[in-house]
Amino acid sequence: MKCEEAEELISALADNELSDRERSSVEGHLRDCPRCQRAYEWHQSLNSEIRTVSASVVAPIDLRQRIVSDQRTMPKEAESNSRGKLIIGLQPFLRPAFASAFLVILLISIFFLMRRPSQPISLTALQIREKIDEGEIPLQKATNTDELHDSLRRAVDGKFGPLGYDFSPLGVKPVGGTVEEVNGRQMLVAVFRGNGLSITCFTFLGTEEDAPKNATVFFDPETRIRFYSFSRNGLNAVLHREGNVICILVSNMPPEELLSLVKTSSPHKNRHARTG
Amino acid sequence: MHLLNSSLVYVMHSSMARGKETRDEEKEKFSHEATTHLDHLYRVALYLAKESNEAKDLVQETYSRALGSYKQFTPGTNMKAWLTTILYNFFFHLRNQKKKWISLENNFKEDEGPSDYCEQVPTENPGPETHILLKELKGKITDVLDKIPEEFRLPIILVVMGDFSYEEAAEILSCPVGTIRSRLFRGRKLVYKELREYMGIKE
Numbered sequence: 270m271k272c273e274e275a276e277e278l279i280s281a282l283a284d285n286e287l288s289d290r291e292r293s294s295v296e297g298h299l300r301d302c303p304r305c306q307r308a309y310e311w312h313q314s315l316n317s318e319i320r321t322v323s324a325s326v327v328a329p330i331d332l333r334q335r336i337v338s339d340q341r342t343m344p345k346e347a348e349s350n351s352r353g354k355l356i357i358g359l360q361p362f363l364r365p366a367f368a369s370a371f372l373v374i375l376l377i378s379i380f381f382l383m384r385r386p387s388q389p390i391s392l393t394a395l396q397i398r399e400k401i402d403e404g405e406i407p408l409q410k411a412t413n414t415d416e417l418h419d420s421l422r423r424a425v426d427g428k429f430g431p432l433g434y435d436f437s438p439l440g441v442k443p444v445g446g447t448v449e450e451v452n453g454r455q456m457l458v459a460v461f462r463g464n465g466l467s468i469t470c471f472t473f474l475g476t477e478e479d480a481p482k483n484a485t486v487f488f489d490p491e492t493r494i495r496f497y498s499f500s501r502n503g504l505n506a507v508l509h510r511e512g513n514v515i516c517i518l519v520s521n522m523p524p525e526e527l528l529s530l531v532k533t534s535s536p537h538k539n540r541h542a543r544t545g
Numbered sequence: 546m547h548l549l550n551s552s553l554v555y556v557m558h559s560s561m562a563r564g565k566e567t568r569d570e571e572k573e574k575f576s577h578e579a580t581t582h583l584d585h586l587y588r589v590a591l592y593l594a595k596e597s598n599e600a601k602d603l604v605q606e607t608y609s610r611a612l613g614s615y616k617q618f619t620p621g622t623n624m625k626a627w628l629t630t631i632l633y634n635f636f637f638h639l640r641n642q643k644k645k646w647i648s649l650e651n652n653f654k655e656d657e658g659p660s661d662y663c664e665q666v667p668t669e670n671p672g673p674e675t676h677i678l679l680k681e682l683k684g685k686i687t688d689v690l691d692k693i694p695e696e697f698r699l700p701i702i703l704v705v706m707g708d709f710s711y712e713e714a715a716e717i718l719s720c721p722v723g724t725i726r727s728r729l730f731r732g733r734k735l736v737y738k739e740l741r742e743y744m745g746i747k748e
Binding site: 276277280281284286311312315316318319320322323326327328329331332333335336337486487488490 | 580588592690
């Protein structure tokens with residue numbers, strides 16, 4: 270056996286991954302070749318060193334706690350057990366009362382489930398944008414971004430405000446804004462137009478659960494922000510969260526360009542966000 | 546009549562509760578077994594992500610996904626390999642998203658594809674200085690491993706750190722066993738090259 274033929278087999282020998290035939294063939298070569306014997310020892314030493322180093326790495330305590338307390342990860346042992354015991358341990362005369370209470374809760378749940386809005390707030394934002402384009406929703410005019418943002422912020426008593434996007438490099442300027450109420454939640458709407466582009470910025474208090482279920486998620490490892498991209502009727506949208514504020518940009522721009530715009534001109538870089 | 550109906554509801558509820566209890570017990574058993582692999586998963590995640598916070602996110606998401614699909618796991622089979630596959634697939638998914646961002650920033654230029662790492666693999670066998678190199682570089686091995694391309698680092702992580710067989714590693718990475726064998730060999734040679742460079746030893 271030549272050294273070139275033995276090389277890869279020597280590496281596999283160090284991992285104990287050779288067949289009996291291969292093993293005896295390589296071991297025969299190693300006895301006659303000090304150079305390959307050295308290579309074999311190198312592979313073994315390296316394995317041993319890597320194992321020693323990696324064995325010293327253990328999961329941090331906070332990760333263990335995160336996993337144990339993550340309800341998606343661990344069933345709530347104590348709660349489920351105690352609930353089981355409660356039902357089984359009830360006095361017989363209390364059982365019908367318990368069952369009635371359960372039935373009432375069930376009916377109330379069904380009632381609320383039926384009342385649940387059929388679409389997420391993010392898709393309603395797209396509908397609002399369509400209505401604005403068709404002139405069905407009037408806008409309070411504005412020519413200055415700061416002025417527009419301040420007036421929108423005042424409209425919700427300063428609880429939150431639009432994120433500080435600046436689209437002026439694209440030649441896109443503020444046109445106006447309005448405040449819409451969707452399922453009891455206030456939504457700030459800022460409209461920007463110019464250069465054939467139209468961008469509508471929606472801001473409201475919420476979570477990432479407000480994104481449509483079929484949105485494509487893009488994770489930006491630099492800022493560790495998830496961006497949700499979705500489209501409807503030729504309009505493209507990107508949703509992301511800044512603290513407890515959700516921002517959706519809706520535009521007629523292609524989705525890739527809109528994503529890029531959100532990332533490059535996003536206020537999380539400039540820290541203009543006012544999430545008070 | 547009222548009592549009869551109530552009893553019926555009670556019976557239904559009791560059996561539902563028992564069903565839930567069984568499911569919870571199954572889940573709990575699965576969770577407890579899964580957490581015995583926590584150190585291993587974190588280790589793999591750390592060497593994949595090269596960063597502790599990202600590694601923690603990877604592991605937490607792995608457990609969440611594993612529990613969400615625990616019924617797909619066949620009891621008695623290799624849970625460690627199953628969890629590692631979930632972890633790797635999630636990492637791969639995130640990395641692809643990262644690539645999308647990079648390609649977006651490059652004005653949607655086409656991905657140039659992986660470079661030919663084979664060209665980086667040294668041709669010579671390790672020399673007599675190898676033991677000195679390792680002795681000197683104890684504790685630096687992590688930095689050196691981080692420097693070698695992912696396609697060579699992954700088999701080392703799985704086989705050497707994770708104690709997986711070539712066959713198991715091939716299954717996790719969805720590639721032939723021969724590829725694992727060849728990449729381990731080349732990967733070790735690259736580690737050797739990096740160690741030499743670390744020590745400032747010229748060719």
